[in-house]
Amino acid sequence: MIDIEVFIKTFIVLALFGTAGVGLYGVVAKPHATKKIISLTILGDTVNALAILLGYRYPGGIPPVYTGQPPNEFVGRAVDPLPQALVLTAIVIGMAVNLLIIYIALQTYRLYGTLDTRLIKKLRG
Amino acid sequence: MSGVRKVASAVALLAIVAALSLGAAAGGMGPFFDGIRSLGAFYLSTAPPQIAELVLGPSYRGLSSYSPEVVTSIVWDYRGLDTYFETAVFFLAIIGAVAIYRGIEEPVLRRPASGLSPIVRAVTKFLIPINIAVAASIALHGHLTPGGGFQAGAALAVAPIIVIVVFSRRYLLERGVTKLKALFFRSAGLIGIALVVLIPVIWSVISGEWAWVMQNQWKPGAEAFSYPAYLGGALISGSIWFLNLFEFLAVSFGFTILFLLISIDEDTVRSCMIRGGEECDRY
Numbered sequence: 084m085i086d087i088e089v090f091i092k093t094f095i096v097l098a099l100f101g102t103a104g105v106g107l108y109g110v111v112a113k114p115h116a117t118k119k120i121i122s123l124t125i126l127g128d129t130v131n132a133l134a135i136l137l138g139y140r141y142p143g144g145i146p147p148v149y150t151g152q153p154p155n156e157f158v159g160r161a162v163d164p165l166p167q168a169l170v171l172t173a174i175v176i177g178m179a180v181n182l183l184i185i186y187i188a189l190q191t192y193r194l195y196g197t198l199d200t201r202l203i204k205k206l207r208g
Numbered sequence: 209m210s211g212v213r214k215v216a217s218a219v220a221l222l223a224i225v226a227a228l229s230l231g232a233a234a235g236g237m238g239p240f241f242d243g244i245r246s247l248g249a250f251y252l253s254t255a256p257p258q259i260a261e262l263v264l265g266p267s268y269r270g271l272s273s274y275s276p277e278v279v280t281s282i283v284w285d286y287r288g289l290d291t292y293f294e295t296a297v298f299f300l301a302i303i304g305a306v307a308i309y310r311g312i313e314e315p316v317l318r319r320p321a322s323g324l325s326p327i328v329r330a331v332t333k334f335l336i337p338i339n340i341a342v343a344a345s346i347a348l349h350g351h352l353t354p355g356g357g358f359q360a361g362a363a364l365a366v367a368p369i370i371v372i373v374v375f376s377r378r379y380l381l382e383r384g385v386t387k388l389k390a391l392f393f394r395s396a397g398l399i400g401i402a403l404v405v406l407i408p409v410i411w412s413v414i415s416g417e418w419a420w421v422m423q424n425q426w427k428p429g430a431e432a433f434s435y436p437a438y439l440g441g442a443l444i445s446g447s448i449w450f451l452n453l454f455e456f457l458a459v460s461f462g463f464t465i466l467f468l469l470i471s472i473d474e475d476t477v478r479s480c481m482i483r484g485g486e487e488c489d490r491y
Binding site for chain 2: 092096103105108136138147148149151157158165167174175176178179182
């Protein structure tokens, strides 16, 4: 008899690892800069989701905002606030850094007329 | 790509997933789905003052951040220096993008901006004030309810990009949302953050008592300085409220600059699509 809860939990974690691997593969192996940027956002979002999952409590997790519960219930049931605090800054900073990368890519395209790294590599002068 | 490289990539991909799974199964990432780490439990039991008083007794105030929102207390109190330097990264990213686009002047308007259909424009005119109100609420209640400066800044940054898509970039510029003004408000937010962080130190130099950088409530060893936890009877959690407000300004106007610079004027796109020409090649 398969425990369906364990199966779903394992499946979620493995799917996140797989998505992170695909993102890493795209950054390394795809020659076009646009696809590299898309892969980078996939990788970043997957790592954020994994961090949130690490702090999650499955049966009976409540948000880490105190609303007047008994203290034992709050500390005993609330999800881990630390990954959430790290991820919320990482999302906004990641968006700013992604925009900077997009600016650089756009400027590269306007100057060289291509974003294919195989062609950019051959440019001289 | 040759066949050997394809196989090697697939094997590497599977090896990464297998290695991560092995690490997670061996407990390298801590417990999944049940229980929290002791650091998280410490934050949960000290950030809200009511719980800290019960857990730690009368000495609780030196460890509490006086905020029922534990995530925001971690962001701006317990791990405040992390967030301070994250803001520095944000500042550098935006300054880098602005520096790449220096000297690219805004094109001159030839005819009034038209935008999408009247229905979309009317709906957007209702939605934008709601968006701004929600963002302000997220920022100003960030120490009480889920939210804070970063989330509110990202929520408000949606407004300029919707206006650019529905109306045009020219509409935003005509209503006074220019790059220079956005840079001014972003810098004001950053200076505000730096001031709130340094006020304990300035106070320490003036009064001769001890105080830490980024101190919110009094800490053991620096009892003399403390931001007010309540203002006129309302809980503002000391420096957290001010830092949320300034980060809100910095993030929202920082993204506004980037969206203003990266978008292309409607007239330019239209004339390029109809006529084409030398100056259109760079788009």
